């Protein structure tokens with residue numbers, strides 16, 4: 001079994017202005033895992049993602065990607081190191097076409113062999129049909145597929161997704177989960193996703209990291225990600 005540590009997060013603290021949010025976040029992710037970062041609204045999941053990609057500077061702690069501390073790098077530099085980010089709310093460029101959005105992904109992505117738009121279109125045939133359509137005119141589910149494609153095309157070693165199911169109809173969420181599993185299987189992608197939706201957590205997570213009040217307070221181990229455990233940790 002490959003247990004190489006891909007991402008190692010230690011003691012990460014971060015604030016918005018004078019308000020401390022992350023109070024020392026610790027976890028690690030092995031290469032090839034699909035891990036859910038779960039917790040109720042407002043516990044700091046998005047803030048953690050923003051510290052990983054570098055949109056927010058941590059005030060202390062370490063973020064190591066394959067052993068290299070990247071906490072001091074800009075978000076552009078982290079993307080070049082191989083972190084792909086699918087933000088909460090998707091954030092595609094609404095005035096650009098699908099194809100143009102994918103071109104932006106190519107520009108910001110990792111150093112090693114960009115993926116081709118054709119690969120993205122294979123995983124998401126809907127995007128191929130709509131390649132010349134303005135992203136802003138597409139449904140939420142289509143925009144989510146585009147946001148994932150835009151991250152994928154940079155050929156990241158680690159893909160971060162923040163609530164990929166949010167505001168999307170269940171059949172499309174299912175499709176997205178299937179594609180993420182295929183991407184992991186075919187490309188050996190490592191995936192860390194934030195999620196609050198029980199079905200999506202159960203569908204996708206091999207294990208889960210549980211946050212509360214700016215800290216990691218629990219883990220659900222591989223083989224134990226079931227409805228009772230997730231409900232218990234999310235206090236549903």
Ligand SMILES: Nc1ncnc2c1ncn2[C@@H]1O[C@H](COP(=O)(O)OP(=O)(O)O)[C@@H](O)[C@H]1O
Pocket residue numbers: 016021039040041042043044045046047048
């Ligand atoms: N830009 C911001 N400025 C100030 N406070 C923020 C900002 N974004 C989030 N917060 C606060 O930080 C806390 C954690 O938010 P967030 O990381 O978005 O939580 P989650 O993603 O787990 O729902 C919340 O109390 C939220 O109100």
Ligand SMILES: [Mg+2]
Pocket residue numbers: 045046047088162
């Ligand atoms: Mg959030």
